[in-house]
Amino acid sequence: MRLTDVPTAQQAALFPDASRPERPLLFRDLQEIQDRLLTWWGEPPAPREVWDPLTQLIYSLCSSRTKDAESQATILALRERFGGWPSGPNSWDEVRWERLRDASVAEIEDTLRLATFPDRKAVQLKRTLERITERVGSLSLAFLAKYRTDKVRAWIEELPGAGVKASAAVVNFSSLRRRAIAIDGHHQRIAIRLGIAPANATARQVEATLVPLTPVGWTAITMDEHHTLVKKLGQRVCSLREAHCTRCPLREVCLTGSAAATSRS
Template sequence: MTEFELPFEPDPRSETLRRLQALLVQRFGHIERAAASWRRPEWVLVQGVIGARTKSEISNAATDRLLKRWGSWEAVADAPLEELQAELATQTYPAIAAERLKASLSALIDLRGAVDLAHLADMETGPAMEWLERLPGIGRKIAAGVMNASTLDRRAVVLDGHHTRILQRMGLVPAKASTARAFDAIMPAMPEEWSGADYDEHHLLMKKLGQTWCRPSAHHCAACPAQALCETGAKRA
């Protein structure tokens, strides 16, 4: 049992998630985790801050580009804002990305003396996420990403727009839940045997589902592998 789970009767949503995972793996195949260089907690934080509404591969390249140009995250924090904006021109919102990145890195340096998240390894997941969310520009999605998708490898589900939308349409979280509320709602239902790597793969598979059949403005329910498990899909059957 994790700190996010409650000592009640088994949640029926857990079995739904198990069945969903199997269907998604059958449709998309297993997904390999990111390379080691992309799993450092500090790298994951930067990628999350600059990645709003931008494809992951573009944000990954931009994150690598920042570190290559300035050599350290401390130097990135000190870089002129206009230069950061120019370097982040590939992002959907480069001006906002640059401002948020500079603010979050500067705040981290003020607190830790460097862009260093090593202390999170000694903290429980909940308090660690709360600590991260006190940094400017860091919400629940990024905090969960740092804890799960990095080498910290914690059992914290990362909810982007695709993932949250699918959970809502399936009836697994409240229909109008914010990211934080959806996180709190789904964590007690996450299968207890799933590892941090399973959480990571689940998120990436849900993202693929949201990019293909369960899109924001189009429901391709007839082709969706999750239709039989979905409240919305059942209505369209």
């Protein structure tokens, strides 16, 4: 497959300021990537603990550029200090976040101290929750279940600090469980190295090129699993500082990996 197979108008919309990759991809579709990653790791990722859309949005806003362990600790700290759980301490189904919305920025920042940029995120988080209340009349995103996926994502992306990754996470990871691929820094970097997107492609552009490569039968859960597998690869093998191509399960289908192998021979 070549990106040049995509209609010219669509290419221009995806990459208005980027050099388009002209080399053919070395794999058929994302199923081949998925199979290689599953074989490499030996087992699929553990099932995600699915939250309501609002809790997932809060987590996404707090977890940007923050390691998973610290992100998990942060959402638990927020819930302990500001959340409520009418269904019991082990359930996220009915968490209420009004106390978080009404807290001072200083209180929120103190609770976000394990996350990166807690001062910035505290302001964005409070503004986001206030904005949702203004638009909806209450602090809930349950109504999004009635919307088309594209409308849900557009609605989310109008909130302070919420971009394409956050909107994809809300529709894919939360109880909405819609088809989308959340593109974090690891996924973006690996897609570029694979040759799917040009070097200066944005997360939105990368997702737009990846989704057409997903098999028809892929569900929202499959896309979630794919995100987790690629993220794991980026954390452990294909890092920002160095691509360890010789021990990468994708080296045979990766333009960067194949180029590295050629240079060594």
